[in-house]
Amino acid sequence: MKHNYPAKRTYRKSGINGRLIIINSIKESGKLPYSKSFKGNLNNYVSLMRHEGIIKRIGYGVWEVIKEHTVNSEAPMVTTKHLLVKPVKSDDSRVHNLMFKLKVDSPLNWEARLQARGLPFDRLRYGVLKVVFDGFKVWLCRSSVIIYFPSGIDFRASSVPVSLRLAVNGLFSFVPRLEAYLGFTLRYNGLLVWSMNRKHIGLMKNSLSQLYAKEGKKLKVFDDRGLWLVADDSFNLNELEAVRTPTNQTEAEIIQGFFNDLKKNPIKPSEFMSMLTGLLLAVNGVKEAVKSLNDRVDRL
Numbered sequence: 001m002k003h004n005y006p007a008k009r010t011y012r013k014s015g016i017n018g019r020l021i022i023i024n025s026i027k028e029s030g031k032l033p034y035s036k037s038f039k040g041n042l043n044n045y046v047s048l049m050r051h052e053g054i055i056k057r058i059g060y061g062v063w064e065v066i067k068e069h070t071v072n073s074e075a076p077m078v079t080t081k082h083l084l085v086k087p088v089k090s091d092d093s094r095v096h097n098l099m100f101k102l103k104v105d106s107p108l109n110w111e112a113r114l115q116a117r118g119l120p121f122d123r124l125r126y127g128v129l130k131v132v133f134d135g136f137k138v139w140l141c142r143s144s145v146i147i148y149f150p151s152g153i154d155f156r157a158s159s160v161p162v163s164l165r166l167a168v169n170g171l172f173s174f175v176p177r178l179e180a181y182l183g184f185t186l187r188y189n190g191l192l193v194w195s196m197n198r199k200h201i202g203l204m205k206n207s208l209s210q211l212y213a214k215e216g217k218k219l220k221v222f223d224d225r226g227l228w229l230v231a232d233d234s235f236n237l238n239e240l241e242a243v244r245t246p247t248n249q250t251e252a253e254i255i256q257g258f259f260n261d262l263k264k265n266p267i268k269p270s271e272f273m274s275m276l277t278g279l280l281l282a283v284n285g286v287k288e289a290v291k292s293l294n295d296r297v298d299r300l
Contacts, residue, residue: 018045019054019169026055026063044172044192048165088156090205091259093163093252094239096154099146099198100171103188106143117183133181136174145186146197147171147178160201160253167199201252202232202239206259209238229255 022045025033032046049055056066110129114121121140122130129140135153139146155166171194179185186192203209209231212219219231219240228244228251240255242248 018173019049022046022049022055023065026065030062030064032061032063048168048172088204088237089158090207090263091203091256092156092158092205093160093256094154094156094202094204094237095160095163095167095199096149096202097151097198097200098149098153098167098170098196100149101195101197102145102147102175102186103193104143104145104186105188108140108142108184110140113182113184119182131182133178134174136178138178147174156204160249160256163201164196164199164249167196168194196245198245199248200241200243201248202237202241203252203256203259204237204239206231206238206240207262208259209233209240213238 021033022042025031032042046055050057053066055063058064111121114129114131119131124130124139127142131138131140135150137148139148149170153170155163155170157163157166172192175186175192209219212231213233219229220227221229226244228242228247230241230243232239232241240259242252242255244251
């Protein structure tokens with residue numbers, strides 16, 4: 001059976017552009033774009049968009065768009081090394097300080113491959129090799145690859161989940177370029193298998209962080225497992241920042257909801273501290289509930 005693919009075009013490699021290309025192709029023909037003309041891994045984009053409920057397969061080779069606004073409403077932004085393309089809004093989310101881990105087929109003789117291509121690298125402990133490409137630090141391990149995003153790259157959106165999705169898009173955009181530079185694929189059984197092993201989630205222009213900065217004070221919040229919340233004025237953004245990776249998405253979402261509601265329902269300064277104390281207790285309560293549930297699952 002012959003498929004009527006859209007006209008063959010060469011597309012620019014970008015997380016957001018890639019999604020829009022797929023959406024436009026489905027709207028035009030009901031089919032995905034021609035894979036050989038799509039720069040990047042089409043299957044990775046499609047898999048992520050299906051998981052997010054943006055597109056749906058309704059027949060053999062036939063697709064439909066079911067939730068388009070999540071793609072068009074937000075755009076990735078970077079700071080420090082690049083110009084800002086959107087104004088900063090109070091309590092918008094900023095995901096940064098990123099580290100991803102890719103699982104790859106093993107064993108791989110990284111050193112021989114790099115030497116064959118004449119690529120520079122450094123030897124670290126335990127046989128790990130370090131490569132720097134486009135400002136990204138890449139550690140080549142025995143059965144995995146660790147990618148550290150540059151400090152000047154971040155991903156911003158009005159909500160925490162969207163900024164995290166943009167960060168994943170950033171990974172999907174970078175990996176094909178890294179593969180082209182190294183000269184081999186970074187896949188496991190043909191698939192891109194990844195995990196976000198480090199991230200910081202900041203709420204920009206946060207009123208509490210601005211208050212501490214104005215008074216020259218530092219805010220650090222600890223619980224029984226250590227530091228999880230700080231006020232950070234890096235890049236002059238006055239962020240209230242959730243810094244503990246395993247739990248900080250939940251923590252940041254609760255805090256963002258609190259401050260967004262506070263903007264809609266202002267209170268007196270004298271009432272604010274008691275509400276903030278209640279918020280921190282609520283966050284800890286959610287974390288303990290999640291920990292208890294995980295413990296139960298582990299015992300099953």
